[in-house]
Amino acid sequence: MADxxxxxxxxxxxxxxxxxxxxxxxxxxxAGRLEEALEVSRERRPRAWLxxxxxxxxxxxxxxxxRRAFPLLPVMVALKxxxxxxxxxxxxxxxxxxxxxxxxxxxxKASVSKTLRFQGTALSPLRVxxxxxxxLLFALAVGAFFAFALTQAAxxxxxxxxxxxxxxxxxxxxxxxxxxxxxFDGESVWVVDWFSQSLYAHSTKDAALGEVRHLTAETPxxxxxxxDSVWTIGADGTVARRMxxxxxxxxxxxxxxxxxxxxxxxxxxxxxxxxxxARRLYKRLPDPDLTVAGVYRxxxxxxxxxxxxxxxxxxxxxxxxxxRRHNLDRPDxxxxxxxxxxxxDGKEVPTxxxFDGTxxxxxxxxxxxxxxxxxxxxxxxxx
Amino acid sequence: MxxxxxxLIPALVRFPGAAARQDAWGRLLELTAGGAVLSxxxxxxxxxxxxxxxELAGEExxxxxxxxxxxxxxxxxxxxxDLRFTDELSRxxxxxxLLDALARRL
Numbered sequence: 488m489a490d491x492x493x494x495x496x497x498x499x500x501x502x503x504x505x506x507x508x509x510x511x512x513x514x515x516x517x518a519g520r521l522e523e524a525l526e527v528s529r530e531r532r533p534r535a536w537l538x539x540x541x542x543x544x545x546x547x548x549x550x551x552x553x554r555r556a557f558p559l560l561p562v563m564v565a566l567k568x569x570x571x572x573x574x575x576x577x578x579x580x581x582x583x584x585x586x587x588x589x590x591x592x593x594x595x596k597a598s599v600s601k602t603l604r605f606q607g608t609a610l611s612p613l614r615v616x617x618x619x620x621x622x623l624l625f626a627l628a629v630g631a632f633f634a635f636a637l638t639q640a641a642x643x644x645x646x647x648x649x650x651x652x653x654x655x656x657x658x659x660x661x662x663x664x665x666x667x668x669x670x671f672d673g674e675s676v677w678v679v680d681w682f683s684q685s686l687y688a689h690s691t692k693d694a695a696l697g698e699v700r701h702l703t704a705e706t707p708x709x710x711x712x713x714x715d716s717v718w719t720i721g722a723d724g725t726v727a728r729r730m731x732x733x734x735x736x737x738x739x740x741x742x743x744x745x746x747x748x749x750x751x752x753x754x755x756x757x758x759x760x761x762x763x764x765a766r767r768l769y770k771r772l773p774d775p776d777l778t779v780a781g782v783y784r785x786x787x788x789x790x791x792x793x794x795x796x797x798x799x800x801x802x803x804x805x806x807x808x809x810x811r812r813h814n815l816d817r818p819d820x821x822x823x824x825x826x827x828x829x830x831x832d833g834k835e836v837p838t839x840x841x842f843d844g845t846x847x848x849x850x851x852x853x854x855x856x857x858x859x860x861x862x863x864x865x866x867x868x869x870x
Numbered sequence: 871m872x873x874x875x876x877x878l879i880p881a882l883v884r885f886p887g888a889a890a891r892q893d894a895w896g897r898l899l900e901l902t903a904g905g906a907v908l909s910x911x912x913x914x915x916x917x918x919x920x921x922x923x924x925e926l927a928g929e930e931x932x933x934x935x936x937x938x939x940x941x942x943x944x945x946x947x948x949x950x951x952d953l954r955f956t957d958e959l960s961r962x963x964x965x966x967x968l969l970d971a972l973a974r975r976l
Contacts, residue, residue, distance in 0.1 A: 571882055571893035578880030578895070579925060585895065587911065594911060597946035601897075601909070 488512045489603060490531055494524045494549060495539030495565075504537055504565060507595050521552055528557050532823070535602050536560060537586075540577065541567030547580050554581040556822055558798050558814065561602045565590055656829050656866060659694035660859040663687060666850035668709030668750065668792065669841035669862075670717075672731075676841055676848050678862060679707050681722060686710060686735070691843055694862055700735050709761075709793070709839070713753040720751040720760060726777060741777050745769065750793025750840070752800065754815060759800060761785070761793040768793075768800070768818050783819040787811055792840030794847070803840035803849060808833075810840070810847065829863060881924040883910060884933065889918075896949075898924060903965035905936070905954040914941040914951045922953070926964075927971035934960045 491513050495501045498519070505515035516531050518524040524536065536553055540546030546564045553562055561583040566574060574585040584598035665682035675688040675697055684706055688697040706722040716738070717729045724745040729735040745751075749763030757780060758771040766789075770781040785802055790811075792803030799822075800813040808830035812823035830837055830851065838860075839850035847865045878897035885891040896910025906922065914920075918941075921933040936953040944950040955961050 569892065571884075571895045574895040575880045575882045575923075578897070581877075583877075593947055597911065597948045600946045601948075 488514065489534040489599070490514045490516065491599065492516045492518060492524055492527050492531070492533040492536040493539075494518045494521070494536055494553075496520075496544040497539065497542055500539045500542075500565075500567070504539070504590065504595070507590060507592050508537070508599070510592055511596050511599065513599065521549055524549070524553060525556055528553070528560065529823075533560070535563060535583070535599070537563045537565060537599075538582075539567065540564050540573070546582070547577055550577065550581050555814070555816075563598055563602050565595075657694075657864045658829070659689075659862050661687075661850065661862050662696060664860050665852065666838050666860050666862070667707070667722075669794075669839035669848055669850050670710040670712055671841045671843045671848070672712040672717075676843060676862070677710060677712075678850060679710050679719075679839065681706050681708050689862060691864070694864075700733075702735065708748050709751045711752045711795075713755070716753075718751050718753055718758065720745055720748040722748065724748055726751065726758075726760065728773075739775075744777050749791050750802070752793050752795040754795050754800075757815075759793065759795070759818075761790055761802065763790055766790055768802075768813070770818075783813075783817075785811075785813075785819070786821045791838055792849070794840045794842045796842045797844075801840065801842065801847070803837050805837050808837060827865070829865075835861065878909075879924050879926065881906075881908065881922045883908070883912060884921045884923070886919055898922075899950075901926070901964075901968070903955075903961050903968055905939070905952065908951045908953055909944060909948060910951070911948050914938050914949050916940055919956075920953075926967050929967060931960075931964065931967070934964065 491508055493501050493504050493515050496519060501517045505517055508515040516527045516533055518527050538546040538549050550562045562581060563584045563586065564577045564582045565586040566588055569587050577585050583602040586594050586598050661678060663678060663680040663683055665680050666678045667681040668679035670677045676691055678687045678689060684702050686700040690697060707719050708722050709720045711718045715731055717731055717735055719727045719729060724743045726741040726744055727737050728739045729737050745760040747762045747764035748760060750761035752759050758773050760769045766785045768783045768785050769779055772778045772780050787804040788806030789804055790802045791805040794801045800815065800818055802811045804811065808827050810825040810827065811821040814822055834854055835851040836854050837849050837851045841848045846867050849863045850860060852860045879901065881896055881898055883894040883896055894910055894912035896908045898906050899909055900907040916938055918938040921935050923932045934955055935957045936955050939952040939954050941949055941951040
């Protein structure tokens with residue numbers, strides 16, 4: 488079951504679609520206008536939106552606006568008039584699925600299912616061999632079916648266990664006491680510890696400690712892995728671009744360019760640095776001067792961590808113990824707020840944030856000292 | 871060399887006039903220079919001819935002729951079809967654009 492928003496100008500259309508979604512077991516939130524839809528998105532956080540196109544309502548504009556505000560939220564469109572070109576045009580502006588009229592439970596169910604499931608097109612210049620479906624293959628398939636039937640119960644149990652594990656926040660004590668930042672290199676989560684002036688790689692499975700990199704001449708507070716490079720930022724505001732080798736050899740260094748550094752990420756085009764004290768995000772060109780292309784005020788009280796999920800920026804706030812999502816084009820507006828309930832008791836202070844492609848990781852120190860610093864892997868559903 | 875696009879590429883599906891069928895639309899789950907895997911709500915049959923129009927890395931490919939090698943219902947009751955592009959020139963053009971797109975990672 489998923490929460491799905493239904494946006495359309497005609498109450499009858501909304502009612503019809505909400506009814507169909509309800510029959511499928513989904514919970515529908517209706518909105519008559521874009522403003523209402525944005526409000527519902529903020530308050531209810533639906534998994535997807537279903538827009539009605541036609542009868543004076545331009546779903547293309549609505550889809551653009553919704554995706555601008557919530558880039559990761561899938562949008563479906565229900566056409567009131569069948570038009571294949573229109574459908575393709577809507578998909579090109581971001582509609583995940585377009586449902587043709589008349590709206591039937593079968594069509595709608597398929598579209599919702601695909602919307603909540605699909606990834607991107609797999610591209611390859613080489614032609615893949617067509618799927619062969621010979622008699623032998625059929626016999627093998629029958630055999631496989633029975634094998635599948637025998638193992639289905641075990642698979643379900645395993646899936647339940649995996650889902651249960653994915654919904655749990657895991658925490659591990661760290662061997663260091665002053666983690667200031669986190670970074671993900673594609674395999675491991677790296678803890679940036681300012682006190683020991685080192686970076687520690689931890690396994691994403693069990694947080695087992697792997698490699699260690701010492702930056703003895705600096706006091707690193709944050710790092711970000713981007714392609715063949717590693718960006719680091721020190722307590723004195725020095726930004727460095729490094730090779731991903733055993734010594735993290737410096738390729739270029741910009742002394743003192745970022746004040747009160749709390750985070751650094753590279754989105755593939757711009758380098759973003761976070762000024763934790765002034766609550767400012769700096770958008771920089773990766774040119775010889777790290778030219779500042781924009782400065783944005785970060786909502787919140789005490790931002791201490793910065794991460795990039797491939798589409799949007801996220802900041803970690805140590806004061807209200809929550810994550811905020813920011814669009815790249817308007818990062819001064821938080822488009823989503825995710826409270827981190829594990830820090831609700833206030834005994835620990837979050838210090839660093841990273842995203843591993845599926846889940847967020849945070850580091851934290853005990854508020855009054857005396858205990859170990861911790862590394863946490865948050866549930867998949869958090870994002 | 872392969873890559874996964876940020877989203878599923880939408881495609882306009884058209885049929886020859888003799889088929890007297892309405893235009894349809896779908897998503898490309900896989901795309902190579904030789905063919906594609908299409909997910910669509912339109913029912914398709916093995917051996918059926920159609921054309922695909924879609925955009926790749928900002929460039930439009932119009933009416934690429936294709937034949938349905940195999941079609942079967944997918945888990946949602948819609949159609950999952952293996953398509954083979956039948957026009958050699960289109961295949962070469964698609965190959966060039968795919969290599970270009972993959973080199974630029976879209």
